[in-house]
Amino acid sequence: MLNRSMPFKTVLVAALLLAASGIAGAADSLTASVSSPDGRNRLTVSIDEHGVPRYTVTRGEETVIAPSRLGLRFAAQPELGEGFRIADVAHASRDERWEQPWGERRMVRDHHQALRVRFENGSGVHFDLQVRAFDDGIGFRYEVPEQEGYGDLVIVDELTEFALERQGTAWWIPGRRYNRYEYVYHTTPVDEVVMAHTPMTVRTPAGTHVSLHEAALVDYAGYVLDHRREGVFQTNLTPWSDGARVKTGTPFHTPWRTIQLADNAAGLLDSTMILNLNEPNRLGDVSWVEPGKYVGIWWAMHINVRTWGSGPIHGATTEETMRYMDFAAEHGFDGVLVEGWNIGWDGDWYHNGDVFSFTEAYPDFDLEAVTAYGAERGVRLIGHHETSGNVTNYARQMEAAFDLYESVGVTQVKTGYVADAGQLKRVDENGLAHYEWHDGQFAGGEYLRSVTEAAERRISINTHEPVKDTGLRRTYPNWISREGARGQEFNAWGSPPNPPEHTAILPFTRMLAGPMDFTPGIFDLMPNGADSPNRVKTTLAKQLALYVTLYSPIQMAADLPENYAARPEAFQFIVDVPTDWERSVGVDGAVGDFVVVARQERGGADWYLGALTDENARTVDVPLDFLEAGRDYTAQVYADGEDADWDANPYAIEISERTVTAGDRLALRLAPGGGTAIRFVAAPE
Ligand code: NOJ
Numbered sequence: 001m002l003n004r005s006m007p008f009k010t011v012l013v014a015a016l017l018l019a020a021s022g023i024a025g026a027a028d029s030l031t032a033s034v035s036s037p038d039g040r041n042r043l044t045v046s047i048d049e050h051g052v053p054r055y056t057v058t059r060g061e062e063t064v065i066a067p068s069r070l071g072l073r074f075a076a077q078p079e080l081g082e083g084f085r086i087a088d089v090a091h092a093s094r095d096e097r098w099e100q101p102w103g104e105r106r107m108v109r110d111h112h113q114a115l116r117v118r119f120e121n122g123s124g125v126h127f128d129l130q131v132r133a134f135d136d137g138i139g140f141r142y143e144v145p146e147q148e149g150y151g152d153l154v155i156v157d158e159l160t161e162f163a164l165e166r167q168g169t170a171w172w173i174p175g176r177r178y179n180r181y182e183y184v185y186h187t188t189p190v191d192e193v194v195m196a197h198t199p200m201t202v203r204t205p206a207g208t209h210v211s212l213h214e215a216a217l218v219d220y221a222g223y224v225l226d227h228r229r230e231g232v233f234q235t236n237l238t239p240w241s242d243g244a245r246v247k248t249g250t251p252f253h254t255p256w257r258t259i260q261l262a263d264n265a266a267g268l269l270d271s272t273m274i275l276n277l278n279e280p281n282r283l284g285d286v287s288w289v290e291p292g293k294y295v296g297i298w299w300a301m302h303i304n305v306r307t308w309g310s311g312p313i314h315g316a317t318t319e320e321t322m323r324y325m326d327f328a329a330e331h332g333f334d335g336v337l338v339e340g341w342n343i344g345w346d347g348d349w350y351h352n353g354d355v356f357s358f359t360e361a362y363p364d365f366d367l368e369a370v371t372a373y374g375a376e377r378g379v380r381l382i383g384h385h386e387t388s389g390n391v392t393n394y395a396r397q398m399e400a401a402f403d404l405y406e407s408v409g410v411t412q413v414k415t416g417y418v419a420d421a422g423q424l425k426r427v428d429e430n431g432l433a434h435y436e437w438h439d440g441q442f443a444g445g446e447y448l449r450s451v452t453e454a455a456e457r458r459i460s461i462n463t464h465e466p467v468k469d470t471g472l473r474r475t476y477p478n479w480i481s482r483e484g485a486r487g488q489e490f491n492a493w494g495s496p497p498n499p500p501e502h503t504a505i506l507p508f509t510r511m512l513a514g515p516m517d518f519t520p521g522i523f524d525l526m527p528n529g530a531d532s533p534n535r536v537k538t539t540l541a542k543q544l545a546l547y548v549t550l551y552s553p554i555q556m557a558a559d560l561p562e563n564y565a566a567r568p569e570a571f572q573f574i575v576d577v578p579t580d581w582e583r584s585v586g587v588d589g590a591v592g593d594f595v596v597v598a599r600q601e602r603g604g605a606d607w608y609l610g611a612l613t614d615e616n617a618r619t620v621d622v623p624l625d626f627l628e629a630g631r632d633y634t635a636q637v638y639a640d641g642e643d644a645d646w647d648a649n650p651y652a653i654e655i656s657e658r659t660v661t662a663g664d665r666l667a668l669r670l671a672p673g674g675g676t677a678i679r680f681v682a683a684p685e
């Protein structure tokens with residue numbers, strides 16, 4: 001059996017039971033309910049005439065999730081799904097504040113009401129549903145205690161459903177397709193969703209914004225939303241190559257199934273529920289995990305001016321790394337990412353997973369020399385491990401690979417799992433190859449292993465081609481960022497580039513899961529030439545706005561140093577913008593149309609604002625009431641120029657300054673495909 005991490009569960013149940021003493025015991029009732037602290041969100045559990053457990057979610061008068069099935073099905077044991085009654089009910093509540101070591105906000109309030117329902121059948125088989133109702137949504141999970149006949153288990157299906165209003169609007173990317181999470185979003189009626197990854201966001205006909213996802217995905221399979229009957233989605237667990245969905249045994253619990261709820265799009269941006277449903281930091285002192293900004297030998301390969309493999313234009317040379325380190329030191333960046341430094345990139349690297357070495361450098365890359373050079377300038381090398389999907393080849397070398405990086409002072413490593421979905425190579429103890437999904441139980445365990453191995457060496461991990469984020473950064477704060485969506489790189493190769501609306505959808509979908517290493521800041525917007533269909537479909541100012549709207553504690557200045565040198569005024573915003581925040585505010589937005597986010601620097605009084613639009617020009621009226629009342633701020637505004645347009649005139653930018661206070665409003669004029677970035681410099685108190 002695989003490792004399972006159980007201890008925290010026991011603690012939680014104990015806490016719930018303790019808090020609920022005296023309230024519990026509504027045995028044999030047909031329903032049980034719990035409401036959020038503000039009373040608006042409510043989950044009700046019921047049992048139908050066949051003893052099938054169901055749940056309903058309402059927000060105020062609106063039914064958001066109509067009665068939906070609950071249950072689990074096993075290969076060899078009777079399912080937990082029919083013939084059950086509610087045998088016990090316990091209530092509890094919590095109101096605590098906890099501090100993030102880094103994040104989009106320093107303090108997080110965990111304020112919820114909890115419900116635990118015990119289901120039991122005539123043979124004494126039992127399981128629990130744990131529910132937590134927050135003002136920003138509802139989470140629930142199954143907990144199956146140790147019991148006779150349910151020792152080793154193979155889960156073949158999870159029966160959880162989400163019955164949605166069919167006429168709602170959904171923003172979604174397809175699940176179980178080859179390109180993992182790297183798709184352009186569909187905007188369709190709920191009715192037309194096929195099989196979707198989470199987070200999937202829905203606006204109900206009444207205007208409520210709902211996001212379906214999961215929290216704390218550990219030692220279990222990720223799920224996709226499978227549209228089984230009209231409006232009814234089932235948690236379709238990603239299978240192992242042998243067809244099993246999850247290999248486990250009692251006691252076990254599932255990840256939290258989450259339903260984030262808000263009155264409008266901007267409301268979703270302030271949700272903290274996914275983090276609150278994860279376990280606290282398990283790594284102890286994590287002061288060594290450092291947010292920051294980086295540059296790298298990266299975009300040059302994507303636009304074909306350098307190569308990952310060896311040869312005349314090899315990117316990862318000692319000399320080129322030192323050039324980037326000089327640039328980083330000059331402008332205050334902490335790190336330089338270098339891809340293509342290690343043996344294995346020659347030929348078709350997409351298919352080189354079997355031959356990658358994670359400890360041997362190409363002869364023109366001197367690891368000791370570059371790290372020593374960086375150390376003298378206060379710049380670190382950021383490591384890179386591309387597996388090309390051969391997870392076993394990586395696993396075999398992992399300890400030596402992290403030891404090597406640790407020995408030269410590398411504190412952050414970007415990992416990569418480029419392979420079609422369902423094609424991660426797992427070689428078993430008999431040497432046989434099996435091909436697994438990026439979001440199955442096996443892969444989830446491997447990603448987490450890279451994170452815990454790295455943590456032992458005080459190294460942080462930025463995973464590309466990851467499993468979706470489910471908030472595990474709270475438990476493992478060195479899992480500092482990840483990809484898991486269509487990033488900037490698609491603008492280099494086309495196929496096609498990201499449409500202007502893409503970054504007006506991400507904050508309300510993918511970003512609800514956690515930070516993304518999108519790699520903003522491309523200044524040469526047509527790197528393949530003006531005639532190429534491959535181009536960045538934004539204005540210059542919108543590239544700046546992305547640093548605020550797409551949260552990540554590590555942000556790349558992704559373009560080549562020479563392209564920044566050509567536009568020093570605009571580059572100043574990238575130099576100034578922090579990546580760690582005291583607080584964040586979702587100011588305004590409409591999914592797929594526009595978004596406005598404001599954030600206060602952690603450890604400082606300055607605020608930053610990012611606003612961006614889709615392909616349509618618009619003017620957004622922004623009240624500055626997030627600023628500290630009674631204080632003057634100098635607003636340094638990086639706005640689209642008069643005739644800016646992502647297509648016809650992307651570089652037109654207007655940089656201006658004015659004094660503002662919390663009582664002011666700004667009318668931000670956003671060009672087609674445009675944006676505005678603002679730094680509010682606080683006057684001394
Ligand atoms: C895909 C990653 O997303 C990208 O950032 C990286 O450059 C390539 N893989 C090579 O590892």
Ligand code: CA
Pocket residue numbers: 182464465483
């Ligand atoms: Ca990628």
